[in-house]
Amino acid sequence: MDYSKKIDKKWQARWDKEKVFNAKTQGDRRPKYYCLVMFPYPSSELHVGHARNYVIGDAVSRYKRMQGFNVLSPIGWDAFGLPAENQAIKHKIHPREWTLKNIQRIKEQLKSWGIGYDWPREIATCQPDYYKWTQDIFLKLYSKGLAYRKEAQVNWCDSCKTVLANEQVVAGKCERCSSEVIQKDLRQWFFKITDYAQRLLDDLSLLGDWPERVKLMQENWIGKSVGVEINFPVQDSKTILNCFTTRIDTIFGATFLGLSWEHPAIAELIKDSPNKKEIELFIEKVRNQPQSARLIDSFQKQGVFTGKFALNPLNGKKTPVWIANYILPGYGTGAIMCVPAHDTRDFEFAVQYKLDIVEVIRAKDKSGAPKTVSEVYEGEGIMVNSGQFNGLSSEQGKEKISDYLQENKIGKRAVNYKLRDWLVSRQRYWGAPIPIIYCESCGEVAVPDKDLPVVLPEVKEFLPTGQSPLTYIDKFIKTKCPKCGKAARRETDTMDTFVDSSWYYLRYISPQEKKTAFVSSDVNNWLPVDQYIGGVEHAILHLMYSRFINKFLMDQGLIDFPEPFKKLFTQGMIVKDGNKMSKSKGNVVAPDYIIDKYGADIMRLYILFMGPPEKDAEWQDEGLGGCFRFIQRALKLVDMLAECSQNSQSQPNVQEKELLRKIHSTIKEVTRDLEGNFQFNTAVSRVMELVNQVYKGINQATLGKEVLGQAVKTVFLLLSPFTPHISEEVNQILGNKESIFKSSWPLVNEEYLKEEEVEIAVLVNGKVRDKLKIDVSWSKQEVEKKALSLEKIKNALQEKAPKKTIYIDRKIVNIVT
């Protein structure tokens, strides 16, 4: 038989008609399995790199279906947001049009690859019946004080003309357009994700089936530090400087205090200073420095003395207060105690401005104050020059001093996180409007539930100006206050796309639901997602936001599971010529020509076969040819089977026995590959081996119809998650009426795996010298005796007497002299 595109179309239509992929969320007795792929962002058509995600997801869901699970595999569109809007502007069309066009195109692509989705559950985040509920979740957060507006220094991309979340700034540049991100003081909307920092950290331990590296990335991003806050009173002033430190054991070495340039106490400290002008100039200079300037190695530590001294609360020592450019305003209290002897950053600063350096922690092999940066000891040790705490270890010192601070009310134990609140407002058009109204007399008012959704109005101009385009739509802005009925105006910012995608996996369960975002009881039955599949680029952004929203919804009693995604698989990128595929590099591999030349199954097979799915892989067109030849070879067996007239004997002959063993060992290994961490590449190669062995038997004309039939059937059953169209066709040719995906995954018959005779390696002093066929019933002594009688072994031994022999059952025998 030949494989042609007709076969693809034929089976795609059949699957649709027979609703093979439409799950019943209620009343199905089979165990549920929710297989979710990260939904596509429709800003352009898909290439083979994208295809990997969907092909893997499809292979998993088809496999699980054959294993007897009630599988849910939905799809939708992450359809709001900057990339679509930017593309639309570039092509001079409305973002909606652009997006819907792409959705149409991608849908065709996914269908032509035979990816089996539950299409009636399709959702798009840009549709009012979806974003109504995004707004609803916003208001739920708002009512709990977890969505709030504040004036803050925020990341601003001047090319995209909008603010960005911390997570969307990569090395000081905009994640989307790579232009320099600057800091602006703006009034913006935030989600209080920091309230969940500890739980987001703790619950990583519930995620046993997540890749370790993703959990580590989240852990680092949350960045928990345990320490103390300590008060330094300033001389001749009412000001008290509160510093956070994780190394309170070094307090006696604090020779100066450092303030960030935004510290609120600065104005008070310098108000009478003769150098006021100079200090203000310095602050202005630092404030205007771009973020990326701090990332380069040559970044110069600079500072200015305030003229004030603070008193060390432990020894009363006078400590100069400086303002320094290396102290971050957004972390801790924005003020630190600086210990140059035990912190390289403080050391560099101290050297530059000739400040004191006092050793207070003695390392095993070092002593004395450091003279160069490399001598700075940052580890723990024994406390010295530390008054009553001398002789304690750092660990004991931390405890003792923390107690001392609490008792004397000059400080307290404290915890800090690097995680910042999630900035969710955007000054752009293509997003869900933030459902808030401003009233002169009532202030900030939530849009009542009955008025949702706040529909995104049609506009003609959506070019970014730094103001949301909605600002110019009078009809949209002008409204009435829901509380007092007076004239009021609407919030004009839209929400970050990551808000849309932080809950979509809940909507799939009841996508048409009109009364609520999701039906709790159904969601509780179907979630958490059993298998989530997507790119590692979402390790922090989407996956952290979703975990946060999930926890929030649990706290509201709306769902009963703490984590949304039980198991996570992050597939590697497909690269071409060593580079990520991109239009600008001109190295995009579009799937159309592959489908045209070879058909969908060959592309699917190659994508799965090209390498371990979690690793990056280099696309090579030649690899497709290999998969094509393999399928041709396998299909030829179907014809050979039809023509085979050789009836099997009642007892299988030697080759048939071997083939039966191979069939069942292949089932066993392929199943193990799929059950483990989706080792599709080895699964495919094992089926290739099986086919190779069938050919050996056929060439020797030793295979009867019965065994050959079993082999052919097994080959295509095992391949069916990977090459579904071909497998369906063969399944039909073999006389089955039902879809192969309604049949069950083959089972191993252990009987066939039993061997009477095996070949083992015979080693002399660890080196293989010969092979030996043994009967599995033989004892060690018998094997040893046989091995010693081999010519090659005698030669290798050269008359030396064996000292001992190691026999590993059915594997090797090693003779040691």
Next chain:
RNA sequence: GCCGAGGUGGCGGAAUUGGCAUACGCGUCGGUCUCAAAAACCGAUGAGGGCAACCUCAUGCGGGUUCAAGUCCCGCCCUCGGCACCA
């Protein structure tokens, strides 16, 4: 700088977790078919040496443990990813 992943033929990559390194595929070479080419099929293919049977050396480098190491331990080198003055 800190954290993580990895380094195996000409290439993509296997190796049941300490037990026959290089499965499977690509590529290359040789053969069959053909006027010829392509396709297809069959065979060979880690490196070096030898007429040969065979021998020696090979999993980034250097040590170690073991009857046995790609796999375990110690010390380096290199590549890729994340974070980046977080006190």
